[in-house]
Amino acid sequence: MRFLPDVALQRLQSAADEPDLAGTPYELIERVGRGGMGAVYRVRDRRLDRDVALKVLDLVDPDGPGDEEARLRREARILAGLEHPGIVPVHDVGVLADGRAFYVMKLVQGERLDQRAPRMGSLGERLRLFVRLCEPVAFAHRQGVVHRDLKPENVMIGPFGEVLVMDWGVARVGRREAAGVVVGTEGYMSPEQARGETDAVDERSDVFALGAVLRFLIDQAASPGSQPAPLRSIAGRACAVDPAARYASVPELAADVVGFLDRRTVLAHHESLGERLRRWFRRYETAIVLVLVYLLLRLLLLLAMQR
Amino acid sequence: MSETRPANPAAHQGTSFPATRWSVVRAAGDPDAAVRARAMDKLIAAYWRPVYKHLRWKWRLSAPDAEDTTQDFFARALERDTFARYDPAQARFRTFVRLCVDRFVANQLQAAGRQKRGGGTPMLALDFAGAESEIAIQPVSAEPDAEAVFRREWTRSLFMLAVDDLRGLCEERGKRSHFALFERYDLERTEDGPDYAQLAAEFDLPVTQITNYLAWARRELRRLVLARLLELTATTSEYRSEARDLLGFDPGASESGETA
Numbered sequence: 355m356r357f358l359p360d361v362a363l364q365r366l367q368s369a370a371d372e373p374d375l376a377g378t379p380y381e382l383i384e385r386v387g388r389g390g391m392g393a394v395y396r397v398r399d400r401r402l403d404r405d406v407a408l409k410v411l412d413l414v415d416p417d418g419p420g421d422e423e424a425r426l427r428r429e430a431r432i433l434a435g436l437e438h439p440g441i442v443p444v445h446d447v448g449v450l451a452d453g454r455a456f457y458v459m460k461l462v463q464g465e466r467l468d469q470r471a472p473r474m475g476s477l478g479e480r481l482r483l484f485v486r487l488c489e490p491v492a493f494a495h496r497q498g499v500v501h502r503d504l505k506p507e508n509v510m511i512g513p514f515g516e517v518l519v520m521d522w523g524v525a526r527v528g529r530r531e532a533a534g535v536v537v538g539t540e541g542y543m544s545p546e547q548a549r550g551e552t553d554a555v556d557e558r559s560d561v562f563a564l565g566a567v568l569r570f571l572i573d574q575a576a577s578p579g580s581q582p583a584p585l586r587s588i589a590g591r592a593c594a595v596d597p598a599a600r601y602a603s604v605p606e607l608a609a610d611v612v613g614f615l616d617r618r619t620v621l622a623h624h625e626s627l628g629e630r631l632r633r634w635f636r637r638y639e640t641a642i643v644l645v646l647v648y649l650l651l652r653l654l655l656l657l658a659m660q661r
Numbered sequence: 662m663s664e665t666r667p668a669n670p671a672a673h674q675g676t677s678f679p680a681t682r683w684s685v686v687r688a689a690g691d692p693d694a695a696v697r698a699r700a701m702d703k704l705i706a707a708y709w710r711p712v713y714k715h716l717r718w719k720w721r722l723s724a725p726d727a728e729d730t731t732q733d734f735f736a737r738a739l740e741r742d743t744f745a746r747y748d749p750a751q752a753r754f755r756t757f758v759r760l761c762v763d764r765f766v767a768n769q770l771q772a773a774g775r776q777k778r779g780g781g782t783p784m785l786a787l788d789f790a791g792a793e794s795e796i797a798i799q800p801v802s803a804e805p806d807a808e809a810v811f812r813r814e815w816t817r818s819l820f821m822l823a824v825d826d827l828r829g830l831c832e833e834r835g836k837r838s839h840f841a842l843f844e845r846y847d848l849e850r851t852e853d854g855p856d857y858a859q860l861a862a863e864f865d866l867p868v869t870q871i872t873n874y875l876a877w878a879r880r881e882l883r884r885l886v887l888a889r890l891l892e893l894t895a896t897t898s899e900y901r902s903e904a905r906d907l908l909g910f911d912p913g914a915s916e917s918g919e920t921a
Contacts, residue, residue: 357795370883371908
């Protein structure tokens with residue numbers, strides 16, 4: 355039997371891992387990502403002479419098509435049904451010559467939010483990005499799709515600032531699902547998801563996850579003591595344990611964040627008189643300063659004339 | 662959205678797993694002695710090298726002592742149906758074997774002097790000289806993680822068996838050129854080559870054929886590795902996690918770019 359030195363062994367491991375693209379119009383370029391059930395490769399579509407992303411399962415289930423294949427196919431179907439600039443379009447789906455299921459989607463050349471966040475600028479920039487993140491999620495909700503695993507790792511920021519929501523593999527369409535299924539990621543998963551109460555999961559579960567993402571973005575920008583109270587209230591309401599206490603929809607959450615950015619009243623926050631005056635002053639800062647300067651000049655003119 | 666399927670459906674069928682899998686790990690506990698013996702042959706083929714090297718590296722046994730202990734370990738496992746006691750809920754089978762070896766050696770060391778080792782146990786035809794020359798090529802002197810070393814040697818053993826299976830398959834199907842190409846490119850290639858163009862000249866084939874032959878050999882290798890693994894695991898979850906290790910996956914690590 356032939357001995358395999360380390361270099362040959364590693365080469366074989368890597369060769370055996372690569373998707374077998376024989377019989378497809380795709381040509382392998384490189385691996386760009388890996389997750390729990392498969393990998394994403396940059397491939398060349400020879401028909402259209404363009405690069406696309408191919409997501410493929412690691413393994414064929416030995417007992418026949420299993421949960422992971424079903425999940426991958428479901429994800430492709432969901433993505434195909436959601437046409438939105440913040441959701442990657444799917445071009446193709448199928449089975450490779452080595453038996454593994456795959457789908458092909460637009461290649462997103464960007465960075466994950468969790469990787470980008472530490473280098474992001476002001477709080478305002480973060481919040482504007484958050485509002486853009488809410489748009490595809492709200493769109494999916496209107497189509498009856500709940501993502502169920504929103505987290506910074508599943509958000510991509512494109513080279514031109516596009517915000518894309520990725521990984522719809524555990525999304526729920528409609529209300530068909532067995533109870534007791536726990537999907538999501540700790541820290542971003544709503545309490546009803548964590549308890550496996552699939553019937554209770556609806557768009558407010560995504561509101562909870564978005565609230566956690568908002569907290570993540572705020573925490574990266576400012577220490578807890580220096581975070582604006584209205585913003586903390588927005589995240590707190592989005593992440594309320596009781597779904598009824600949360601924003602009823604993603605657009606409501608986004609509107610409150612936009613309200614904060616515009617220095618308008620934030621629904622989630624009961625402000626004191628002092629807070630209201632400060633906010634009012636900041637909102638009309640320029641006009642107030644102009645009026646004050648004008649009054650000061652008038653006063654100086656009056657004094658000069660009296661002399 | 663369109664659906665892409667392999668050009669040759671038979672190629673896909675060929676990679677499908679049988680509906681009823683035959684696990685040698687489970688068969689090692691079969692009441693039928695013939696089934697048990699067949700299972701043990703397969704287990705020994707996959708495990709004797711990692712076991713022997715583990716004895717040489719972790720237990721620092723001399724080559725003759727490691728040979729004897731390897732023989733004794735498998736002979737004792739046959740006699741006492743050691744592998745039938747494997748519980749998939751406790752650990753992977755690979756880890757179970759390593760722990761059995763460690764326990765066996767510890768007991769042997771305790772009993773040293775009281776009993777002559779290996780008295781009358783049947784001798785297995787194992788290529789220890791070959792294993793020694795492998796140790797000379799890949800010496801491991803101070804690796805602290807016995808599990809990691811055992812896993813690497815087990816992976817090597819499985820791939821060596823699969824490459825052997827691939828050679829047999831190529832001979833059976835009259836695809837000797839496929840295997841020769843695979844050997845030259847995937848097993849023997851160095852920084853100096855050969856590259857596809859050199860192979861094309863050497864084998865008098867167009868470069869596109871080189872690509873096709875190599876793709877076929879790799880696809881078959883993947884299938885053969887996974888088929889071996891399927892036999893050597895007891896449960897689907899063990900198979901999945903071992904496959905991910907075996908094929909160099911690291912599910913915990915996510916590179917930049919899209920998450921999968």
